[in-house]
Amino acid sequence: MDLDVDYATALLAAVLLGIGFVLQQHSAEQEPESRFLSPRILTDLLRKPRWLLGIACMVGGYLLAAWSIGHLALIFVEPLLTTYLVWALVLAVPMSRQAIRLTEVAGALILIGGVTLLSVTRATKPVGLSFGSFSHWYAAAIIAGIALAAVLAGHRMRGHMRATLTGLAAGLVFGIQDALTRQTLGILQGHSYSVAALLSSWPSYALAGAGVVGIWLMQNAFSAAPLRASLPAIAAGEPVAGIALGIVVFGDRVQISAGMLAMEAGGIAALIIGVVAVARSLAFTGLRKLALATTPIPDPAGQLSPEGTPGPTSGAAADRTIAEPGPASG
Numbered sequence: 001m002d003l004d005v006d007y008a009t010a011l012l013a014a015v016l017l018g019i020g021f022v023l024q025q026h027s028a029e030q031e032p033e034s035r036f037l038s039p040r041i042l043t044d045l046l047r048k049p050r051w052l053l054g055i056a057c058m059v060g061g062y063l064l065a066a067w068s069i070g071h072l073a074l075i076f077v078e079p080l081l082t083t084y085l086v087w088a089l090v091l092a093v094p095m096s097r098q099a100i101r102l103t104e105v106a107g108a109l110i111l112i113g114g115v116t117l118l119s120v121t122r123a124t125k126p127v128g129l130s131f132g133s134f135s136h137w138y139a140a141a142i143i144a145g146i147a148l149a150a151v152l153a154g155h156r157m158r159g160h161m162r163a164t165l166t167g168l169a170a171g172l173v174f175g176i177q178d179a180l181t182r183q184t185l186g187i188l189q190g191h192s193y194s195v196a197a198l199l200s201s202w203p204s205y206a207l208a209g210a211g212v213v214g215i216w217l218m219q220n221a222f223s224a225a226p227l228r229a230s231l232p233a234i235a236a237g238e239p240v241a242g243i244a245l246g247i248v249v250f251g252d253r254v255q256i257s258a259g260m261l262a263m264e265a266g267g268i269a270a271l272i273i274g275v276v277a278v279a280r281s282l283a284f285t286g287l288r289k290l291a292l293a294t295t296p297i298p299d300p301a302g303q304l305s306p307e308g309t310p311g312p313t314s315g316a317a318a319d320r321t322i323a324e325p326g327p328a329s330g
Contacts (some may be wrong), residue, residue, distance in 0.1 A: 010068035016061030018087030021231060022095065022216075023054030028222035036162070037155060048151045053214070062181075062211075069178070078239045083108075085235050085278055092227065107277020111232065112271025115239045116127040117263045132326055139248035140176050143241050147172040151217065160229040166221035167230030168237045173214040175241020180207040180250060229324040232275040240271075 027048045030040070035041045045051040061084070068077045085108040147169035154165030181202040191197035198204050221230035246252040 006068060006071045006079065007076070009064050011083065013061045013064035013068060014081050014084040015087045015189065016057045016064065018084035018089075019091055020054045020058030020061060021234075022085065022088050022091045022106055022227065023050050023057065023200050023290060024219065025054075025222035025227045025231075027051035027297065028219045029226070031219075033158075033224075036220055036224065037151070039216075045219060058215075065178075066181050066185065068213070070189070076119075078119045078242065079112050082112045082239065085111060085231065088227070089278075090229060103277055107274045109274075110270050111235060111271040111274025111278065114267045114272075114274055116247065117161045117267030117270060118243055120263065135198055136249045139245055143172050143176055143244065147217075153286060154224075155302060158224075158234065160225045163221045163225035163229035164233045166217055166224060167233035170214050170217035170221055170230075171234040171237025172235065172241045173210055173217060174238040176213055176245065177207060177210040178238065178242040179245035180210055182246075220269055226274065228278065232278040235278075236271050252311070 009116050024045075027045055027050050031041050031044060035044070042144065064083055065077070068080070084104065089104055089108060150165045150169040150172070154162040154169070157165070157242050184201070184207055187197055187203060188194070218230075218234065221234070224230070243252075
């Protein structure tokens with residue numbers, strides 16, 4: 001029975017994450033392009049109730065995910081958490097008034113299958129029995145460097161490529177956050193869940209910092225293009241970074257054989273196919289068009305037209321909506 005509760009907890013975490021990401025993106029995409037990589041994007045979003053609800057759902061999802069990491073093997077936790085793509089699609093469909101397509105659901109399931117294949121090729125140790133030495137965390141610095149390179153490359157681009165690269169960076173940072181969560185749980189379990197031990201250890205502070213940076217990068221990715229351009233990259237980057245850190249930092253063993261190498265290759269191929277399939281979702285594109293259509297637009301006199309109310313510049317708003325790239329241009 002306890003095992004069933006643990007699986008249900010991981011699945012509920014995925015549901016909350018999917019809902020949280022959709023709500024955040026619906027608010028973040030209304031931010032002007034000039035706010036990209038600016039701290040003001042977060043100060044603006046803090047005043048939006050829908051975004052705060054999305055953050056609350058995401059935080060709740062990550063807390064449940066942390067519980068799952070402490071009670072289930074990562075080979076089960078990671079695939080279950082990746083199902084947030086499916087739940088994001090389920091919420092995006094009614095919000096965007098777009099029909100869901102079989103290829104989109106199949107793509108999300110293929111991506112989850114890819115994460116599963118990559119996960120089962122390594123054996124993990126229980127949390128609390130495998131501590132990552134500080135000297136092994138150089139791998140996190142390398143991953144952070146890759147994330148920084150992706151952000152800088154995205155800054156020089158526009159639209160979908162900017163969102164994809166920034167989303168990939170956010171996913172990599174979230175993967176570092178997952179590894180830090182594992183380290184923090186190990187410290188707590190090794191010190192009888194002492195708060196003093198938590199406050200005196202560096203992983204807890206690094207965990208908080210990684211969470212803030214990940215959220216900031218994710219909002220920038222959400223603001224750059226429809227959700228279909230960023231969320232699959234986040235979903236692919238997070239487990240890959242987490243698996244890499246599990247091997248280097250925590251000593252997770254990778255099983256090397258012809259069959260296992262074939263599974264790893266299949267997992268990578270499934271990740272790529274799944275990302276491409278989900279990235280073509282009409283529902284995620286429809287969310288952006290809906291948000292742009294209801295964003296207050298300044299009229300020539302400097303006044304804001306009420307949300308959803310045609311004003312003097314309603315034609316400009318319509319043009320901006322029509323100009324959004326559709327599936328054919330993505």
